[in-house]
Structures are given as structure tokens and as C-alpha cells.
Amino acid sequence: MRSCSTCRSLEEEHRFLEPREAASLKKHLNVKNVDEFMVCLAPLGDGTKQCRNVRKYYVEKPFREPLRLPEPE
Numbered sequence: 001m002r003s004c005s006t007c008r009s010l011e012e013e014h015r016f017l018e019p020r021e022a023a024s025l026k027k028h029l030n031v032k033n034v035d036e037f038m039v040c041l042a043p044l045g046d047g048t049k050q051c052r053n054v055r056k057y058y059v060e061k062p063f064r065e066p067l068r069l070p071e072p073e
Contacts, residue, residue, distance in 0.1 A: 012040050012041065012042040012051070013040075013041040013042070014038040014039060014040055014041060014055070015038060015039060015041060016035075016037070016038055016039075017034060017037055017038070017039060017069075021039065021069055022034050022037075024069070024070075025037060025054065025069070028067075036056050036057045037054055037055070037056055037057075038054070038055055038056075038057060039052050039053070039054055039055075039069055040052060040053045040054075040055070049071065050071075051068075052068050052069045052070075052071065053066045053067065053068050053069075054066075054067045054068065054069055
């Protein structure tokens with residue numbers, strides 16, 4: 001595991017985006033490729049939700065403000 005500076009936590013798990021998430025992020029960022037983007041899986045609060053902050057691979061600060069994917073439906 002690597003440190004997630006976006007989430008400001010010592011160690012967090014991340015995964016690459018699912019196709020629906022990738023399509024949504026492409027549209028939101030107005031980019032053609034989001035292959036290097038990952039989503040944080042850190043549990044929030046009581047552990048029933050995940051952080052879902054987006055980062056570009058392990059770039060320290062990929063966005064000016066943290067970008068969070070919405071919870072899946």
C-alpha cells in the first residue's frame with residue numbers, strides 16, 4: 001500500500017476505475033483518457049461508506065481540490 005496524500009491518511013487501498021466511473025470522470029474532466037486514475041477505498045466514519053477520492057496514479061496532488069466520485073447507485 002502507498003500513502004494517499006489526497007486523503008491525508010497513512011495507508012489507503014486504491015483501485016482503478018470501473019467502466020461506468022471512467023465514463024463519468026471523462027465527461028466531468030472533459031478528457032479522453034482516465035486510465036491512470038484511481039479511486040480511494042478508505043472507509044469513512046462507521047465504515048459503511050468509502051472515501052472515493054480520485055487520484056491520478058500516485059501523483060501527489062492531481063487536482064487543486066480533492067475530487068470525489070459519487071457513491072455507486
